Amino acid sequence: MLEVSGITQIFGGVTALEDVSFAIRKGDITGIIGPNGAGKTTLFNIISGIYTQTSGRVMLNSRDVTGLPPEKLAMLGMVRTFQNIELFGGMSVMENVMVGLHTRSSSGLMACSLRLPWSRKEEHRIRADARQWLEFTGISELADVTAGNLSFGKGRMLEIARALAVEPGIILMDEPAAGLNSQETLELARLIRRIRDLGITVVLVEHDMELVMDICDRIVVLNLGFKLAEGTPGEIQENHDVIAAYLGDDD
Amino acid sequence: MQFDQLLQYLLSGLSTGAIYALIGIGFSIIYNATGIINFAQGEFVMLGGMVTLLFLETGKLPLWAAIPCAVAVSTASGMLFERLAIRPLRQPTPINLVIITIGGSILIRGLAMLLWGKDTHAIPPFSGEEPLAVGGATILPQHLWILGVTLLIIAANKYYFYHTISGKAMRACAYNRRAAGLVGIDVRRMVLFSFIISSAMGSVAGIIVAPLTMTAYDVGIMLGLKGFCAAIIGGMSSGGATVVGGLVLGILESLGAGLISSGYKDAIAFIILLLLLFIRPQGLFGKAQSERV
Numbered sequence: 260m261l262e263v264s265g266i267t268q269i270f271g272g273v274t275a276l277e278d279v280s281f282a283i284r285k286g287d288i289t290g291i292i293g294p295n296g297a298g299k300t301t302l303f304n305i306i307s308g309i310y311t312q313t314s315g316r317v318m319l320n321s322r323d324v325t326g327l328p329p330e331k332l333a334m335l336g337m338v339r340t341f342q343n344i345e346l347f348g349g350m351s352v353m354e355n356v357m358v359g360l361h362t363r364s365s366s367g368l369m370a371c372s373l374r375l376p377w378s379r380k381e382e383h384r385i386r387a388d389a390r391q392w393l394e395f396t397g398i399s400e401l402a403d404v405t406a407g408n409l410s411f412g413k414g415r416m417l418e419i420a421r422a423l424a425v426e427p428g429i430i431l432m433d434e435p436a437a438g439l440n441s442q443e444t445l446e447l448a449r450l451i452r453r454i455r456d457l458g459i460t461v462v463l464v465e466h467d468m469e470l471v472m473d474i475c476d477r478i479v480v481l482n483l484g485f486k487l488a489e490g491t492p493g494e495i496q497e498n499h500d501v502i503a504a505y506l507g508d509d510d
Numbered sequence: 511m512q513f514d515q516l517l518q519y520l521l522s523g524l525s526t527g528a529i530y531a532l533i534g535i536g537f538s539i540i541y542n543a544t545g546i547i548n549f550a551q552g553e554f555v556m557l558g559g560m561v562t563l564l565f566l567e568t569g570k571l572p573l574w575a576a577i578p579c580a581v582a583v584s585t586a587s588g589m590l591f592e593r594l595a596i597r598p599l600r601q602p603t604p605i606n607l608v609i610i611t612i613g614g615s616i617l618i619r620g621l622a623m624l625l626w627g628k629d630t631h632a633i634p635p636f637s638g639e640e641p642l643a644v645g646g647a648t649i650l651p652q653h654l655w656i657l658g659v660t661l662l663i664i665a666a667n668k669y670y671f672y673h674t675i676s677g678k679a680m681r682a683c684a685y686n687r688r689a690a691g692l693v694g695i696d697v698r699r700m701v702l703f704s705f706i707i708s709s710a711m712g713s714v715a716g717i718i719v720a721p722l723t724m725t726a727y728d729v730g731i732m733l734g735l736k737g738f739c740a741a742i743i744g745g746m747s748s749g750g751a752t753v754v755g756g757l758v759l760g761i762l763e764s765l766g767a768g769l770i771s772s773g774y775k776d777a778i779a780f781i782i783l784l785l786l787l788f789i790r791p792q793g794l795f796g797k798a799q800s801e802r803v
Contacts (some may be wrong), residue, residue, distance in 0.1 A: 307692070331696030346691035347682045358682040360692040361675045385675060425693050 260285040260428055260460050261306070266315030268301055268484075275301045276484045281316070283429075285329075285478075288451060290471040292495075293481035294504060299464040300342070302481065303433050303483065306462075307339040308332050320428070336428035342437050348407030352398060352417055355406050356389040359424030370466040389424060396420040396450060406509045411445040429460040436467040448474050472496065480504070514646025519768040520761060521644060522724030525653040525722075527760020531753040532715035533737025535667065536708030538748035541741070542684035543704035546607040550591060550615035552734015553622075554709040557584040560622055563631050574636060581713050587618070588709020589746035592702050615730065622727035635721040656718045663711060664753055670707075671748070678783030680704065712737075732776065739783040745793020755794065 261283040268276040276298045283289045291299050306317055308329045316325045319337055327335075347355050375477060393399040396416040401409065406417060415435060418427040422430055435451070436444045444467065451474055455461050465471045472492045480487040480495060480502040491509065495501055531652050540548045561583045565576035587766055599606060638654045643650040671677040683690045683700045691697055716733070717727065723729070736759065743755030759779055767775040786794065 310686075329688075329691040330694050331697050333692060338694075339692060341689075345686050345692070347685040347689065349685055350678065350681060354678050355682075356689070358678050358695070361679050361693070361695065382673075382675065421693055435734060 260320065261462070262318040262321075263306060264316050264318070265301075266302065266305060266317075267313050268298070268305060269311065269313045274484055276305075276312070276481075279481065279484075279486050281479050281486060281489055283462055284458060285428075285460050286455065286458060288455050288463070288474050290475035290478045291462065291464045291481065292466075292468070292471055292478060296483070297481040298484045299342065299481055301431060302429055303339065303464055306335070309430055324365040333425050333427070336426070337431070338422040338425045338427040338429075339431035340418045340422055340433060340435060341414070342434040344404040344411065344418045346409075346414055346417060346421075348405070350406055351402065352393065352404050352406055353389055353402040354410070355388070355417055356392050356421050356424045359384055359421035360385045360388055360391075366491070392420040392424045392481060395453070397446070411438045412440070415439065415443075415447075418451075419454075423454065423459070427459060429462065430454065432461065432463040432465075434464055434466060436465060436470050511644075515644050515768070518647035519764045521647055521649050521653065523761035523764030524757060525656040525760070526719075526764065527740075527757035528656050529715050529733070529756070530736045530740040530759050531756025532660055532663060532711050533733055534740030534744060534752040534756050534762075535664070535714045535748050536715075537738055537741040538744065538746045538752050539711075540704045540709045541746050542743045542748060544596075544607070544701050546596075546611065547738070548705075548708070549608065549611040549734065549738075550618060551611075551708060551737060552730030552732075553618040554584050554588055554712035554730075555733045555737070556622060556725065556727065556730035557618070558713030559633060559720035559729065560626055560631070560716075560727065562633055562711075562717050562720065563725065566633065568675060573636065577717055577800050580717060581710055582718075584713030584794075585706055585710040586695055588705045588712075588791035589702065591618075591709070592705035593693055596701070596705070597698065614734045614785070615734070619727060626727055628723045628727065630726040632724050633720040636718075650722070652718075652721045656722075659714065659718050661776060663714060667707075667711075668749065676703070683757050684700060735783075736779050739779045742783060742791075745795060747793070747795075751793060751795045758794075 262281045266276050266279045267274070279302060293299050299308065300384065303493065305312045308327050308331070311326050316323060318324065319335055322335070324332060324335060350358070390399060390402065393402055395420055398413055398416045398420065401413060406414070407496070409417060419435070436447055439447060448470055451461055451463070475492055477490065478492055478495045480491045480501050487504055488498045488501050490498070531550060533605050537548065540546065540551070542680050548727065550602070556581055561580035562576050565571045565579045566573065569576065571579065591614055596607065614710055635650065635652045637651045641650055660732030671681055679690070679695045680700050680703060682695060683697055697757065728801050737756070740756035740759050741752050743758060760783060762782065763778050766778040
């Protein structure tokens with residue numbers, strides 16, 4: 260599904276990532292974990308086309324997508340969410356999701372703006388689809404609320420709904436549980452499983468170990484820019500290098 | 511002072527204000543999509559009037575046919591401007607872009623001068639010159655055209671931004687460009703769109719005002735600055751606030767010209783502009799974070 264190979268990122272002499280490679284299998288929930296400064300977010304930004312890496316390649320469905328901008332990646336079926344939710348603040352919750360559906364709208368932008376008959380039908384369909392995604396994420400009763408007024412937790416649900424509206428094959432989530440209370444985190448875990456059940460591959464960077472160990476099929480551990488380990492949650496929990504990285508060496 | 515006279519100033523102020531509003535919305539649309547002030551906006555207003563003239567006199571077209579042709583030509587030049595001057599920029603810092611738009615405006619104005627000379631030209635009014643009595647004041651049919659067309663465009667604009675997917679995508683770019691890219695919106699295409707829409711609106715403004723004020727190669731400077739002023743009053747909103755900004759400016763100008771001296775007409779706009787930029791740069795109605803759509 261997604262394969263990164265030999266990713267190296269150097270920021271003005273500081274090596275943030277060095278030769279990181281791993282593959283993510285279709286239909287898995289994969290967690291990327293690591294102590295602070297391990298390079299998790301940098302890696303995410305590279306995969307999602309926000310940074311261009313110093314070297315290395317990103318393959319999506321065996322297609323080289325290295326260096327493609329985010330909108331192209333979205334068209335190819337890869338979307339992401341941010342740690343600090345990025346919404347269209349002045350638009351309604353419904354509109355936020357409708358914008359997400361815009362990539363899939365078959366009549367082009369021009370047709371939509373000219374209000375051709377088939378585009379009117381299309382708008383109905385888009386509105387219905389958008390509502391469906393709001394229901395999926397459990398925020399349909401907030402459809403008419405201005406996105407900027409949502410609580411952080413609901414905002415996160417909206418961001419996920421909007422990303423799903425793009426109908427991705429793979430969704431990258433940057434610390435989805437950050438800022439959520441324990442109840443919301445539980446709901447998030449359920450939601451992520453349901454997303455996987457739709458056949459969407461999920462990759463998340465996360466600090467909440469309980470969540471990661473609970474929902475992930477596979478885990479990639481980064482430390483100081485290197486890949487430290489990779490495996491199932493059980494394997495990772497037993498891994499001495501990982502334990503050392505998290506708890507510190509007792510040298 | 512008589513009431514009739516006041517009404518007269520109000521009415522003529524409203525129709526010039528409507529023009530400023532149209533131009534101002536053009537500024538806001540581009541600003542919201544790109545973060546730049548397009549100082550070439552006034553030149554598309556000028557092109558509207560001058561190209562209409564070209565089709566009327568050289569092309570021998572009737573007015574109703576010349577107008578859409580002129581709008582098409584001006585819009586195409588707006589598109590070309592974005593493609594040739596804005597998009598190729600390697601490091602599009604706002605200051606670079608603003609300087610480019612100023613350069614572009616000088617270029618367009620220069621070409622217009624070469625093409626049409628320095629003379630002032632008139633476009634015939636759309637439907638007669640018989641003044642209509644409104645209360646104790648009189649207005650020309652052209653004033654009604656201006657108000658009607660402006661209303662129509664503002665309504666169409668509102669519809670586009672709030673009820674079409676493409677319009678929503680454009681608003682999304684204004685709110686959060688990064689997130690817009692992430693859901694697959696081609697931000698650069700939206701930038702092109704914003705230039706298309708605002709040059710079309712600017713040229714319409716230039717056409718409907720030309721029968722009243724005449725047109726020349728350099729009308730774009732003043733009209734552009736007045737439109738900019740309207741947009742500033744409106745806090746760079748591409749909705750109601752800029753419309754109100756344009757109308758307020760038009761009325762104040764007309765009152766100032768009537769009650770003080772017509773020599774101060776232009777000064778009034780700039781005094782307002784300076785005062786606002788000093789005191790309320792977020793616009794007259796803006797909270798610190800205004801809705802910029």
